[in-house]
Amino acid sequence: MRLDICVDDLPLKTAFRISGYTFTDTPVAVVTLSDGRLQGRGEATGVYYLDDEPRKMAATIESHRERIEQGITREELRGLLPLGGARNAVDCALWDLEAKRAGEPVWKLAGLERVAPPVTIFTLGADDPAAVAEGAQSCSEARALKLKLDGELETDIARLKAVRAARPDVWLGVDANEGYTRETLTHLIPHLQEARVLLLEQPLPRGNNAALDGLNCPIPIAADESVQGLSEVAPLNAM
Numbered sequence: 001m002r003l004d005i006c007v008d009d010l011p012l013k014t015a016f017r018i019s020g021y022t023f024t025d026t027p028v029a030v031v032t033l034s035d036g037r038l039q040g041r042g043e044a045t046g047v048y049y050l051d052d053e054p055r056k057m058a059a060t061i062e063s064h065r066e067r068i069e070q071g072i073t074r075e076e077l078r079g080l081l082p083l084g085g086a087r088n089a090v091d092c093a094l095w096d097l098e099a100k101r102a103g104e105p106v107w108k109l110a111g112l113e114r115v116a117p118p119v120t121i122f123t124l125g126a127d128d129p130a131a132v133a134e135g136a137q138s139c140s141e142a143r144a145l146k147l148k149l150d151g152e153l154e155t156d157i158a159r160l161k162a163v164r165a166a167r168p169d170v171w172l173g174v175d176a177n178e179g180y181t182r183e184t185l186t187h188l189i190p191h192l193q194e195a196r197v198l199l200l201e202q203p204l205p206r207g208n209n210a211a212l213d214g215l216n217c218p219i220p221i222a223a224d225e226s227v228q229g230l231s232e233v234a235p236l237n238a239m
Contacts, residue, residue: 001069004032005061008043016034017125019150021041021048021181024100031089033068033097040097044085049225050205057086074098083229119144121173124163126150133162136170144171148203151179160214173199178225180204182211187213189217201228209236 016023026045033040045054051163061068064080072080074094081087099106107115122142124132126149136145147163149156164172172195180188180203192200203226204211209226223236 001071002034002086003005003061003065003068004034004037005058006030007058015125017150018023018148018175019126019177021177025119027054029061029085029089030058033090034092035097035101038097038149039102039125040093040100042089042094042096043094044089044093046085047228050228051083056086057084059085060086061090071179076157084121095115119171121146121171123175124148126156126159129155129162135164136166142170144173146175146199149174149179149188150175151176151184152185156188157191160191160197173201174198175201175224176203178202178205182215185215185217189219192219 007027007029009025011025012023028043028045030043031041043055044054046054046057058208060081067080068090072094074091077087077090077094081090095106095109099109102109121143121144122139123146124135126132126147127135130149139145145163145167147159149159160174174192176195182204185203188203197219199222200219201222203221206225209223212221227233227236
């Protein structure tokens, strides 16, 4: 087995803003595994708030080059690399290579009976209200939108109104990226209802989930930053 690793910096068409961050490019760690006949390819961007970034991923993978090139299964990989982008990139490459060797799509190798095209959610950054309205209108083919919020309550409310006015037909979710407190969230919820928001993602900072106890929120709340592995799912289920 031959392992090749590189980091590609993919420039974004426009700056992408979320709570506390603005992204102008997306660096990705790219892994290619070759058996001399076929190649499997995988990539990962990592998690910026955990300092799991592509160049560190590439270094982690490189440190295990000898073991990977000896031939490694996906199960063995779980014991070799820690949870994170490096393992994800190699895992994806192994899936791709295995599928090519078998002449079967990955979903069949995973034991699924059938697959159907998923509805893709188009994400709008936390730009000014006029810009997010324009963005919502420009993707007229999208059936589902996710709007990034940044914790600035009045501006977020204006963004909600602008997007819903531009696309009254669409499924709408929001992602606060940890930008809210319990108090400011209580003021936001009525406006989420008014805009017919159907999913609220990660409103409070990671580790502050207990502050949601007793919150009157009829909108489903999804965890993102609060769940970094299976071990963190059970505590949330107990809430």
